[in-house]
Amino acid sequence: MKSLLTFPKGGIHPPEFKTQTQGLGIEIMPVPDELELILGQHIGAPCQPTVGKREEIGEGALIGEVKKGLGVPLHAPVAGKIKDIGNSVHPVRVSAPSITLTVNREAAAVRYERQAWQNLDAAELLTRVHDGGIIGIGGAGFPTHVKLKPPANSPVDTLILNGAECEPYITADHRAMLEYSAEIVEGAKIILKILGIKECHIGIENNKPDAILAMTKAAEPSSPDASVKIRTLQVKYPQGSEKQLIQAITGRKVPAMALPSAVGVVVQNVATAKAIYDAVVLRKPLYEKVITVAGKGIGRPANLLVKIGTKLKDIVDYLGGLQPGLSKIVFGGPMMGFAVSSLEVPVTKTTSAVLFLTKDEIDTKPHSQCIRCGWCLDACPMGLEPKEIGLHVEAGRSEVTEPFGVFECFECGSCAYVCPAKRPLVQFVRLAKMKAKRPQ
Numbered sequence: 489m490k491s492l493l494t495f496p497k498g499g500i501h502p503p504e505f506k507t508q509t510q511g512l513g514i515e516i517m518p519v520p521d522e523l524e525l526i527l528g529q530h531i532g533a534p535c536q537p538t539v540g541k542r543e544e545i546g547e548g549a550l551i552g553e554v555k556k557g558l559g560v561p562l563h564a565p566v567a568g569k570i571k572d573i574g575n576s577v578h579p580v581r582v583s584a585p586s587i588t589l590t591v592n593r594e595a596a597a598v599r600y601e602r603q604a605w606q607n608l609d610a611a612e613l614l615t616r617v618h619d620g621g622i623i624g625i626g627g628a629g630f631p632t633h634v635k636l637k638p639p640a641n642s643p644v645d646t647l648i649l650n651g652a653e654c655e656p657y658i659t660a661d662h663r664a665m666l667e668y669s670a671e672i673v674e675g676a677k678i679i680l681k682i683l684g685i686k687e688c689h690i691g692i693e694n695n696k697p698d699a700i701l702a703m704t705k706a707a708e709p710s711s712p713d714a715s716v717k718i719r720t721l722q723v724k725y726p727q728g729s730e731k732q733l734i735q736a737i738t739g740r741k742v743p744a745m746a747l748p749s750a751v752g753v754v755v756q757n758v759a760t761a762k763a764i765y766d767a768v769v770l771r772k773p774l775y776e777k778v779i780t781v782a783g784k785g786i787g788r789p790a791n792l793l794v795k796i797g798t799k800l801k802d803i804v805d806y807l808g809g810l811q812p813g814l815s816k817i818v819f820g821g822p823m824m825g826f827a828v829s830s831l832e833v834p835v836t837k838t839t840s841a842v843l844f845l846t847k848d849e850i851d852t853k854p855h856s857q858c859i860r861c862g863w864c865l866d867a868c869p870m871g872l873e874p875k876e877i878g879l880h881v882e883a884g885r886s887e888v889t890e891p892f893g894v895f896e897c898f899e900c901g902s903c904a905y906v907c908p909a910k911r912p913l914v915q916f917v918r919l920a921k922m923k924a925k926r927p928q
Contacts, residue, residue: 492694494722495732498869500902502656502725502823504695508782508789510659514667516793517806519566519591523797524576524834525551527585530623531630532558537587543570547598548773551587560621560631562587565775565795567595577832579819586834589797600770610682613768617682620767621774621837626650626661626728626757627820629838632764635756636682638749644683648737649676651692651699651758652721652728655821658841660778661758663791665692665699668762669706675761677714678768683754688716689737690758695723725823726900730755732869744896774837781807785814785844794835800842801831813846823901855910864903864913870896874903878916886923894920 528534535552552562568591576586618633653661707716731742740751766772782789787808818825864874872893904913
């Protein structure tokens with residue numbers, strides 16, 4: 489049997505908890521009465537509203553754009569009326585500027601027709617990606633049109649699509665690869681044309697054999713202009729991290745603080761490739777996405793296709809309400825997500841999952857002092873020193889944590905997962921980053 493690909497340093501094997509939703513097809517959630525669209529859903533400058541209060545707009549209409557700086561436009565997921573331009577609850581920043589849209593249920597849904605793209609040049613394809621509001625929807629939120637225009641001094645020869653989906657509970661990408669396999673592969677070919685290269689690898693963990701089969705069939709046959717290959721990965725967290733995925737598939741190691749283009753690679757999530765297909769082939773903006781809703785604290789688990797701006801309370805109502813014993817609500821996965829305290833939080837373009845976890849699904853034991861066991865050093869896929877960062881933060885010396893790799897940490901949580909003292913090492917890292925950037 490062919491050996492499975494993986495990265496060489498660190499990593500962990502947490503329980504998968506994917507059986508709740510991996511067999512559930514993508515379900516279209518009915519549109520709630522109101523949507524709250526956060527204006528800053530991407531890395532870079534937030535959008536400025538292009539609409540006014542009480543204005544009537546159509547489905548897919550432009551409602552926000554970035555006029556200066558890094559960013560992408562924002563579109564209306566449905567037809568309706570602008571109720572308010574104010575603030576919404578945000579899972580990380582507490583609150584953020586937003587547009588509230590009241591849905592017009594009398595309006596007919598927009599029909600998107602397929603358009604030929606093969607004769608378009610890279611510049612026009614990039615324009616369509618930008619105009620569609622496409623960002624890295626696997627979680628990072630970096631504007632895709634910028635990522636697909638790497639620096640001239642870093643020539644790219646390889647595209648990698650990330651289908652690893654290594655976080656526990658989450659199965660949204662798994663279902664997308666089963667149900668949108670042809671669209672994902674066509675999205676990959678569009679990216680290849682934009683980059684002017686021919687080689688694409690789609691990395692999928694070995695716990696998704698049905699997705700591997702579906703994507704393999706969709707990728708055949710290869711053409712002289714586009715070779716799309718499926719690469720089977722070992723089940724190991726954080727296999728889906730950009731640098732680890734690159735090393736697993738190509739053997740290339742991205743230098744510290746460098747971008748993947750430094751080793752000739754561009755990485756995109758499979759769901760982002762589907763969004764690129766929609767934007768280029770259908771001219772459909774990114775205003776809905778597939779998310780996993782799981783955990784014992786929700787009435788029923790599901791993989792839902794929801795409109796951007798749908799609030800948690802509407803998802804909860806649709807899925808049968810909250811269950812006794814609910815202890816924590818997590819926006820994202822259990823390893824890298826953020827706990828939220830309100831059901832008013834709206835879904836954004838980067839939301840991959842919402843977990844409703846009961847007391848028996850989380851660990852509430854208090855943390856203790858570092859026992860210097862070194863397990864965090866073994867688990868860290870970047871070869872950093874999490875224990876030293878934590879100790880210095882506790883001592884009030886966050887500003888001296890850079891030599892221990894604080895700015896190279898992508899907060900995967902492997903160190904905290906293995907720590908027998910239950911130390912909040914990821915939170916220590918975040919605090920160190922914040923304080924180290926403050927002017928002295």
